[in-house]
Amino acid sequence: MKEILYEALAGAGHSLDFAGVERWGNRLGSLLWTALRERRSMAEENMVYHLGVTSEQARTMTRNNFRNTGRSFLELFLSKNVDKRFVKDRLTISDPESFQALVETDRPFVGTSAHLGAWELMIGLYHVLIPERKKQVVVRRPKDEALHKLMTRMRTNPTVEVVEHRQAVLKVLRCLKKGGATGFMVDHNCSTTEAVYLPFLKKIAAVNMGPALLAIRSEALIQPLYLLRDEENGFILHTEHALDTRVLTGSREEKIQKAALFYTQSVERAVHRWPEQWYWLHRRWKTQPPPEWNYIPPENMK
DSSP states (O other): OHHHHHHHHHHHHHTOOHHHHHHHHHHHHHHHHHHOHHHHHHHHHHHHHHHOOOHHHHHHHHHHHHHHHHHHHHGGGGGGGOSHHHHHHHEEESSHHHHHHHHHOSSOEEEEEOSBSSGGGHHHHHHHHSTTSOEEEEEOOOSOHHHHHHHHHHHOBTTEEEEEGGGHHHHHHHHHHTTOEEEEEOOSOOOGGGEEEEEETTEEEEEEOHHHHHHHHTTOEEEEEEEEEOTTSOEEEEEOOOEEGGGOOSOHHHHHHHHHHHHHHHHHHHHHHSGGGBOTTSOTTOSOOOTTOOOOOGGGOO
């Protein structure tokens, strides 16, 4: 039954263009805002605590945030619509010179991003903007098998390999050691075995150490990249300065913590700048460190 439903959804999604995704995504988000009262309350409370806004401000922001989430979900069906025309007509690159330098470097790089803005279109951007380099995007496999098959099909791109995170280590290392580029989402909760615990928006969060470890092992750059919406129904590719993992000092564990802190603080800055575009429906701080855990700031490391 789920397969039939998802196929029907895919068929409807293929008929959408960007204007249709904006229209129907806003409607879907408003419906979810009404139906998911528990998640709505959680998002509002988190905005009040983590952003320091008032309850009234948080309520308005949450409504807009649900609409963004609705659009982000439907953009899954538009990944293949990201082409040179999309780049010309709809995309602004915040720092074109530094981005071009990244494209032209012979160093491997780990692109770190977040469930922020139009994240489902990032695979298409990798395809168009980095044409000559071997490319991957690491994704988490949903528990729903039918949904997994649908999402894999929608995300599949001829020049970007989609890698499941539990099968990622060897594939990512091979890609990076050949000078390739691998994209990760680094903003969601993870298990204790995958985590390094770091401050994020006023509270300790479990941060996936995988991107940091793989970047260090391959001596890659770590490049924050975010695809945000603008007010003209266009998009902004926002970049920050890259971290060269070769300059990190200390033990293996200290290097991992420093690299993970680098991309976690980058996400934190992006959430503060575009709070309504981040995925607040996620239980970001669910996994917490054991009672005996003690955070050591980077400035206190060797």
